[in-house]
Amino acid sequence: MNSYLLKRIMVLIPVLIGMTIIVFSIIHAIPGDPAETILGQKATEQSKQALREQLGLDKPWLQQYFNYMGDLLQGDLGTSIRTKTPIAKEIMPYLAATLELTAAAMLFATIAGVNAGILSAWRQNSWFDYTAMIIALIGVSMPIFWLGLMEQLLFSLKLHWLPSIGRMDQRNPVESITNLYVIDTIIAGQWGQLWTVIKHLILPSIALGTIPMAIIARMTRSSMLEVMNSDYIRTAKAKGMPQFLVVYKHALKNALIPVLTVVGLQTGALLGGAVLTETIFAWPGVGRYIFEAISSRDYPVIQTGILIIAFIFVVINLLVDLLYAAIDPRINYR
Amino acid sequence: MKKWSSLALAVTLGTVLTLSGCGGNNNAGTEATTGSNAAATTVPESSPEAAAQQDTLILGRGGDSASLDPAIVTDGESLKIAHQVFDSLLEYKPGTSEVQASLADSWEVSADGLTYTFKLHPGVKFHDGTDFNAEAVVFNFTRWSDPASEFKFEGDSFDYYDSMFGPDGSRVIKEVKAVDATTVQFTLKQPQAPFLQNIAMTSFGIASPAAIKEKKENFKNEPVGTGPYVFKEWKHNDSITLDKNPNYWKEGLPKLNKVIVRSIPDNSARFNALQNGEIDLMEDLSPDDLSTLEGNTGLQKIERPPFNVSYLGFNFKKKPFDNVKVRQALNYAVNKQAIIDAFFSGQATAAVNPIPPSLWGYNDAVKDYEYDLDKAKALLAEAGYPKGLPDPVTLYAMPVSRPYMPDGKKVAEAIQADWDKIGVKTVIESPEWATYLDDTKAGEKDDIYMLGWTGDNGDPDNFLYTLLDKDAIPGNNRSFYVNEELHSLLINAQKETDQTKRSGLYKQAQEIIKADAPWIPLVHTTPLLAAKANLKGYVPGPTGTEYYSEIYFEQ
Numbered sequence: 095m096n097s098y099l100l101k102r103i104m105v106l107i108p109v110l111i112g113m114t115i116i117v118f119s120i121i122h123a124i125p126g127d128p129a130e131t132i133l134g135q136k137a138t139e140q141s142k143q144a145l146r147e148q149l150g151l152d153k154p155w156l157q158q159y160f161n162y163m164g165d166l167l168q169g170d171l172g173t174s175i176r177t178k179t180p181i182a183k184e185i186m187p188y189l190a191a192t193l194e195l196t197a198a199a200m201l202f203a204t205i206a207g208v209n210a211g212i213l214s215a216w217r218q219n220s221w222f223d224y225t226a227m228i229i230a231l232i233g234v235s236m237p238i239f240w241l242g243l244m245e246q247l248l249f250s251l252k253l254h255w256l257p258s259i260g261r262m263d264q265r266n267p268v269e270s271i272t273n274l275y276v277i278d279t280i281i282a283g284q285w286g287q288l289w290t291v292i293k294h295l296i297l298p299s300i301a302l303g304t305i306p307m308a309i310i311a312r313m314t315r316s317s318m319l320e321v322m323n324s325d326y327i328r329t330a331k332a333k334g335m336p337q338f339l340v341v342y343k344h345a346l347k348n349a350l351i352p353v354l355t356v357v358g359l360q361t362g363a364l365l366g367g368a369v370l371t372e373t374i375f376a377w378p379g380v381g382r383y384i385f386e387a388i389s390s391r392d393y394p395v396i397q398t399g400i401l402i403i404a405f406i407f408v409v410i411n412l413l414v415d416l417l418y419a420a421i422d423p424r425i426n427y428r
Numbered sequence: 429m430k431k432w433s434s435l436a437l438a439v440t441l442g443t444v445l446t447l448s449g450c451g452g453n454n455n456a457g458t459e460a461t462t463g464s465n466a467a468a469t470t471v472p473e474s475s476p477e478a479a480a481q482q483d484t485l486i487l488g489r490g491g492d493s494a495s496l497d498p499a500i501v502t503d504g505e506s507l508k509i510a511h512q513v514f515d516s517l518l519e520y521k522p523g524t525s526e527v528q529a530s531l532a533d534s535w536e537v538s539a540d541g542l543t544y545t546f547k548l549h550p551g552v553k554f555h556d557g558t559d560f561n562a563e564a565v566v567f568n569f570t571r572w573s574d575p576a577s578e579f580k581f582e583g584d585s586f587d588y589y590d591s592m593f594g595p596d597g598s599r600v601i602k603e604v605k606a607v608d609a610t611t612v613q614f615t616l617k618q619p620q621a622p623f624l625q626n627i628a629m630t631s632f633g634i635a636s637p638a639a640i641k642e643k644k645e646n647f648k649n650e651p652v653g654t655g656p657y658v659f660k661e662w663k664h665n666d667s668i669t670l671d672k673n674p675n676y677w678k679e680g681l682p683k684l685n686k687v688i689v690r691s692i693p694d695n696s697a698r699f700n701a702l703q704n705g706e707i708d709l710m711e712d713l714s715p716d717d718l719s720t721l722e723g724n725t726g727l728q729k730i731e732r733p734p735f736n737v738s739y740l741g742f743n744f745k746k747k748p749f750d751n752v753k754v755r756q757a758l759n760y761a762v763n764k765q766a767i768i769d770a771f772f773s774g775q776a777t778a779a780v781n782p783i784p785p786s787l788w789g790y791n792d793a794v795k796d797y798e799y800d801l802d803k804a805k806a807l808l809a810e811a812g813y814p815k816g817l818p819d820p821v822t823l824y825a826m827p828v829s830r831p832y833m834p835d836g837k838k839v840a841e842a843i844q845a846d847w848d849k850i851g852v853k854t855v856i857e858s859p860e861w862a863t864y865l866d867d868t869k870a871g872e873k874d875d876i877y878m879l880g881w882t883g884d885n886g887d888p889d890n891f892l893y894t895l896l897d898k899d900a901i902p903g904n905n906r907s908f909y910v911n912e913e914l915h916s917l918l919i920n921a922q923k924e925t926d927q928t929k930r931s932g933l934y935k936q937a938q939e940i941i942k943a944d945a946p947w948i949p950l951v952h953t954t955p956l957l958a959a960k961a962n963l964k965g966y967v968p969g970p971t972g973t974e975y976y977s978e979i980y981f982e983q
Contacts, residue, residue, distance in 0.1 A: 130865060145585060176494050177664075178495060178645075179648070187663065188664070188665070243696055243700070246697060246700045250704045251704055259690075259692055259701045260701075264690065264706075265486070373693045373697075374696075374697045376666070376697060376701075378663060378691070382665055383665060
């Protein structure tokens with residue numbers, strides 16, 4: 095097990111180096127000069143030239159890459175061109191905000207998706223099955239932007255149940271310690287604020303979680319259908335076990351592996367791909383951070399941001415692989 | 429599994445990168461949907477707590493600050509916040525581009541226009557408790573002008589200082605000297621007429637030398653000035669919190685206890701938040717939401733005076749646009765009012781001159797080329813093209829939304845249809861923004877290009893010289909328009925220190941430009957804001973930077 099883990103971690107290194115090459119090449123292939131886009135029309139030629147020199151943009155491509163890798167290996171994640179602040183310092187609150195939103199969205203997506211999938215499989219070809227799968231189909235193809243604005247209209251403007259934007263009530267701000275406000279309010283014992291923070295999480299996590307929920311529901315259903323037809327389930331049913339236990343205890347455990355894979359991949363995707371949700375709900379997350387960096391050609395932020403997300407992504411995948419072994423004793427890594 | 433993860437990784441990366449290409453268009457498609465649905469809603473009645481907390485303003489804007497040190501930025505969003513934390517020696521009278529006293533109570537100019545002596549307001553303190561005095565002014569100007577300054581931190585560039593007072597090697601300011609604690613003297617190498625206008629810019633806000641020395645590169649995240657509000661906290665891409673400066677040197681200000689400025693990128697979401705009472709004031713209301721706003725008694729509309737211009741520029745390097753008759757003909761063939769009605773919801777005025785009417789020196793006597801297709805055809809015939817132009821014209825239309833031009837492509841299509849009527853075929857091209865700027869600067873691909881400008885310092889020089897003088901080639905004069913008479917007028921206006929005389933020179937310049945027709949001035953837009961109906965004391969400023977110190981809520 096340990097040697098397996100070590101091997102997997104060793105494999106991460108070439109993957110991440112490959113990532114740096116891909117990201118670096120793509121960024122430098124997009125036309126546009128950061129000195130021009132960042133400093134704008136108002137800046138003088140001299141200061142633009144100074145910026146290019148300072149960023150090393152006047153150097154050959156390969157040299158730029160090796161400089162970047164050299165800094166990276168020394169633990170220097172670079173400095174944002176636009177804000178002139180070290181990225182390592184700047185990115186933490188964004189990551190925390192995204193992490194909190196992703197966790198909430200995946201919690202919603204997994205609970206709703208897995209249960210919908212199980213019930214659909216259990217009652218295959220029933221009205222529930224059809225309805226759930228149609229909803230899942232709509233869910234997969236839902237434009238998040240539209241969904242988010244409709245949620246705001248209904249739950250904020252019409253019903254006044256939930257706040258429309260942001261992470262907390264700005265008139266009564268949360269003291270941030272970890273930048274994960276749910277945890278911060280619990281540490282501080284501020285239960286009223288905790289409730290406010292959760293209320294702020296509901297709309298964006300539904301918007302963000304809808305697509306993964308639909309995918310998870312469909313995956314769970316098909317995986318469950320396969321398992322439900324297997325011999326050991328028939329045996330369990332035959333010995334008179336309650337239906338509920340057959341489904342949720344025996345069948346679900348074996349059906350869960352492909353579902354777990356999807357949950358892992360979707361979590362990774364949400365971490366980097368939540369730009370739209372973060373935009374509509376004014377959520378200060380890492381997706382918007384990188385997105386804005388792309389518009390202003392803030393090379394260091396794009397490179398480091400994507401690298402960090404890629405790193406988290408591969409780590410999540412590693413964790414999912416390790417979880418397989420925990421769920422299914424037949425899987426044993428050597 | 430490995431295949432899966434690398435594939436998904438590629439997809440994630442792809443999504444992020446593709447989104448950057450289409451992000452700008454997201455707003456346009458969705459606004460229409462919300463507008464009609466929200467028509468009946470009103471602001472919820474404020475709860476008792478809310479009524480007691482009306483000393484806090486929450487403002488929603490589209491972007492975030494890049495940095496809080498005004499000297500190292502040129503973007504409006506950053507300057508907006510700096511404007512609350514810092515004071516400059518002079519300031520613009522609220523709502524105008526006229527200069528008035530601020531940290532300097534009074535000033536004197538020598539007869540040769542080379543020496544400016546400022547008398548500073550006594551007893552002013554920075555937020556950190558240190559004294560504001562002549563030494564502090566000298567410290568700041570030295571920091572900006574000395575390329576070897578130890579307080580020019582990694583990544584810093586003082587762009588506005590360079591562009592307003594000349595880059596290193598050709599600085600306008602020779603020396604800044606503290607005569608005594610409250611007198612500071614500037615010596616210039618040559619007279620600079622917009623000098624006072626420049627000094628009043630937010631970028632030249634005076635920072636606490638002690639704080640800069642202590643915080644070093646962190647100063648841009650924790651600014652310390654003399655302004656009405658003290659910086660408290662910055663949550664990037666989320667909010668900036670400012671507290672009242674209890675020792676502010678202007679009596680009775682600021683009126684509010686706290687200002688929170690939130691970044692809410694989507695226009696519709698921002699308007700939703702205003703209607704839901706989560707914010708009190710919002711910038712950049714989409715004209716589509718205007719009817720919803722007007723139907724809601726709990727809200728008010730605020731208009732910012734137009735201080736920008738959008739225009740089509742002719743590329744003089746391309747034939748037949750070196751011919752003034754052709755340029756005039758095309759000027760006659762643009763229906764500006766129809767464009768304003770169709771694409772600006774009326775929130776714009778037709779542009780006649782290159783400078784907005786709210787700017788001093790604007791020439792009212794210049795009459796626009798009215799929309800008249802017969803005159804256009806006649807002029808084309810005089811130029812030797814009785815049947816219209818033989819070759820299609822390449823028209824560059826802006827791919828991005830700007831305050832002065834929300835949707836360049838649609839406007840270009842309307843103009844294309846107009847020109848078609850006089851026999852001028854147009855091909856619209858709209859490359860990605862960074863490429864667009866490169867191409868138009870080179871002037872090889874475009875025949876006519878669309879662009880705009882927002883004023884920086886409330887001086888006509890900042891429009892006319894910056895955009896139309898021969899000195900601005902290559903650079904902002906993308907028309908490659910050269911007129912020696914205009915050049916000498918603009919240079920004289922720079923040296924002249926008497927504003928009435930300068931005003932006269934600029935009026936003459938506008939007549940020359942009208943006759944030469946290097947541009948088709950299109951519109952000056954009126955940016956819209958929306959606020960709770962009981963918000964008072966907010967005076968929208970033309971440059972987009974306002975003092976929040978006079979704002980209060982009526983109970």
